[in-house]
Amino acid sequence: MRVVIIGGSGHIGSYLTPRLVRAGHEVFCVTRGVKSPYRPDQAWKYVQHVVLDRDAEEAAGNFGERIVALNAQAVIDLTCYTPESAAQLAEALLGRLEHFLHCGTIWIHGHSCQVPTAEDAPRSPFGEYGIRKAAIEDYLLRLARTKGFPATLLHPGHLVGTGWNPINPQGNFNPDVFTTLARGGALPLPNLGLETVHHVHADDVAQAFVQALAHRSVALGESFHVVSAAALTLRGFAEGMYRWFGQEPRLEFYSWETWTTMVSEKDARATWDHIAHSPNCSIEKAKTLLGYQPRYTSFEAVQEAVTDMQRRTVIE
Structure with missing residues (x-):
């Protein structure tokens, strides 16, 4: 064709x-x-x-x-x-x-x-x-x-793919979040970290x-x-990435009003956009009619991208 x-x-x-x-x-x-x-x-x-x-x-x-x-x-x-x-x-x-x-x-x-x-x-x-x-x-x-x-x-x-920054466990694109996780530092999350990204x-x-x-x-x-087979909560996303880096999770939770004082205005806007949507979408229709079978889980996709970010020294 x-x-x-x-x-x-x-x-x-x-x-x-x-x-x-x-x-x-x-x-x-x-x-x-x-x-x-x-x-x-x-x-x-x-x-x-x-x-x-x-x-x-x-x-x-x-x-x-x-x-x-x-x-x-x-x-x-x-x-x-x-x-x-x-x-x-x-x-x-x-x-x-x-x-x-x-x-x-x-x-x-x-x-x-x-x-x-x-x-x-x-x-x-x-x-x-x-x-x-x-x-x-x-x-x-x-x-x-x-x-x-x-x-x-x-x-x-x-x-998600190699060559650009994926959404991180705070729901924004700041690569420093992954550096914090890699070093085992404390990561502040808004609310209870139960909003989702997909x-x-x-x-x-x-x-x-x-x-x-x-x-x-x-x-x-x-x-x-x-989408991937399953959405991730911000909390679950963070905990999984901590462990992938060989670290124990160190999460801190704050009200939205307090949390926004801890990050840049740009990051706060991006996070709000993602957690206000909190997507969690079905792929049954695509699987049934198109034979769609995602190769990557959300974690696998992000981990591949983060490995490439490490190679490019975007995160250390």
Whole structure:
């Protein structure tokens, strides 16, 4: 199949693009500029690169037609963040391809209610990112129902991979938290540390996209969660990482108001965003319909990333 992947050298694309090649597809990687992927792979020599500035092309009203000109049978969009962007591309592609796959987010659900959260749970997104992504999902699925647009949406959790910092047990991205754990220092957590995060390795997200292409007949017009098999509480996440470093857990718990005085404003904002959502999502639908089987647990994904952070001396 002739596949165009938009954003094919980013976090997910660095794993997905080579997987598409190995699955036998003819792959066109569309990127804003010439960028090295996060990980090397011999499959990249079989990829055809297309440089397109999405923002500039969309401003001129041309992006959809530029993608249409590549004559794809399938398009995978990893870089769409607004309903307007989704509409410009989908309307240009309507009736011109076999499969359109959009990368969403579990943030479409907003706060967790009944857990694990299934794909058909009511949407109550908050924050600009989640609200926009939920609107994109609604638009694409309506287009699938009313006009037969061949859309599939995959909703990843907190992405983990080598080359960037994963969410830590405080629910933010500060790599110093892992240094504290590695040295056996005391780690302050907000509240009781029972809020959740739900990681997923980028290669497992890549697996899900390839599986969705292979199971097109049951994937069309559907949304799927793509996360690890189980979410982690902040407390359990911290305790597990302490022990992985060979240390005994030393956790301290503070009220939210007190805890925010102990960290930077940036870290507090990130933590609040994650614990306010506290995602815990089901993957039964993806397992049943797509044959999705995550290779990595949340711990395994983070530990691989942290090992790479140690190699790059991001943490010591």
